[in-house]
Amino acid sequence: MSDHYPAKPSAPFPMEGGCPCGLIRYRMESAPLIVHCCHCTSCQRETGTAFALNAVIESELVTSLPPAAPVVPGSPASSYAQEAGPTVTHWVPDAETARISEAKGNIIEPRIFLAPSASKQGQQIARCPRCAAAVWSFYAGGGPFRKFVRVGTLDEAWKVGPDVHIFTESRRDFVHLADGVPQYSMFYPKAKDVWRKESLERWEKVLPQVMEYRKRGDLIE
Numbered sequence: 001m002s003d004h005y006p007a008k009p010s011a012p013f014p015m016e017g018g019c020p021c022g023l024i025r026y027r028m029e030s031a032p033l034i035v036h037c038c039h040c041t042s043c044q045r046e047t048g049t050a051f052a053l054n055a056v057i058e059s060e061l062v063t064s065l066p067p068a069a070p071v072v073p074g075s076p077a078s079s080y081a082q083e084a085g086p087t088v089t090h091w092v093p094d095a096e097t098a099r100i101s102e103a104k105g106n107i108i109e110p111r112i113f114l115a116p117s118a119s120k121q122g123q124q125i126a127r128c129p130r131c132a133a134a135v136w137s138f139y140a141g142g143g144p145f146r147k148f149v150r151v152g153t154l155d156e157a158w159k160v161g162p163d164v165h166i167f168t169e170s171r172r173d174f175v176h177l178a179d180g181v182p183q184y185s186m187f188y189p190k191a192k193d194v195w196r197k198e199s200l201e202r203w204e205k206v207l208p209q210v211m212e213y214r215k216r217g218d219l220i221e
Helices: 041-047 095-103 197-216
Strands: 015-018 025-028 034-038 052-058 062-065 111-115 123-127 134-139 146-150 164-166
Touching: 041 052, 041 123, 052 197
Parallel strands: 034 164
Antiparallel strands: 015 025, 025 062, 034 052, 052 146, 111 123, 123 134, 134 146
């Protein structure tokens, strides 16, 4: 395990988050297994930015919440959120989304879109059906059991930094990595190289389901 890896996550959890319009809301019940800062060109294209910051966590530890009024999140300089608009009450959902929402007590789940990936297995991106913002992704390796939550959608995103930089071979030149966390030119070879002991133990509990999923060759619908 890397000597640079923190013994404990620095940010407080549980922590809530959601999409810009407030229709999709969720709560991460625990600290993530690990936070990736990915500099691959696929992430650059999918996000329209220089990198993607993803909090990797067991799907069962992400709780869906009812919609809320939209806000602009706070920051280190101003920790309080600012009201935004229009509000979600202005939105008329289609019949299918309304049916699902009613069945789940006004909780609306994101819609899943397939994006091609270099592995050719695809990435399932969960987006708000109203504002289309991405809130998390699923990759074939972990299937529906592991979410890659977009850190920027958390209400206190400034408290959650990367634990590892990956695919730095395609890092943009203006991005200077001076945070002291491990860096890998591609993906790190083994989870034990960078994950906390607690994270490894948590994932071991989910792994049997993941292995069965891989064996069946299931797809995320």
